[in-house]
Amino acid sequence: MKLAFITIEGVESSGKSIQAKLLTDWLKENGLNPLLTIEPGGTPFGKTIRKLLLNGTNIDPITEFFLYLSDRKEHIIKVILPAMEKGKIVVSDRYYDSTFAYQGGGRGIDKKWIESLMNYVVQNVIPDITFLIDISPEISLSRIKGKDRIEKEEMAFHKRVREAYLKRAREFPDRIRVINGARTIREIQDDIRNQLKERLVHK
Ligand SMILES: Nc1ncnc2c1ncn2[C@@H]1O[C@H](COP(=O)(O)OP(=O)(O)O)[C@@H](O)[C@H]1O
């Protein structure tokens, strides 16, 4: 199977962005053609949504949910699908598992309801492989100084997010690889690369 869409997931400051960047560099070094992108904010429209989501004050959970879906729809249509059509490997720093973890686990929105709307938004644009950087939010959040709206949530929220991610990983064991995030940046990256090597050889 062709590897065309890779996503990186995890709680706040788990190391998603740094790992996504290092992974993209490695894919380039190996003669592949990756595109590094991010949610929310992978399109100009999405950048405005990102500001609303991260800088805003209190937002109703359903309002927040729809903002993420709007960001994602634009991202799929304007960035992800065109890149895949050009034969690129898309590396996305967050994608739809984030919504199940944050809006489902974190905010308590009904999972079935999220699922039905999510299917409508993503359709067949499902990651081939997802790396869930798993780490205790107590550790990862201690890395941040100036916190945004989500990062400022109470610790119980972040713990629910982590648990919901792990639950999702158990539901999709073939797609979602749980990566121990309580290690050095280098060790985590080597783990990700080794798992992809396996995948590139066997499929
Ligand atoms: N494995 C790690 N060990 C220690 N610090 C890390 C690790 N991974 C990332 N960091 C640091 O934590 C902060 C958040 O990393 P980042 O990649 O931006 O996380 P995210 O994108 O998940 O929020 C950065 O300052 C980064 O250098």
Ligand SMILES: [Mg+2]
């Ligand atoms: Mg980041």
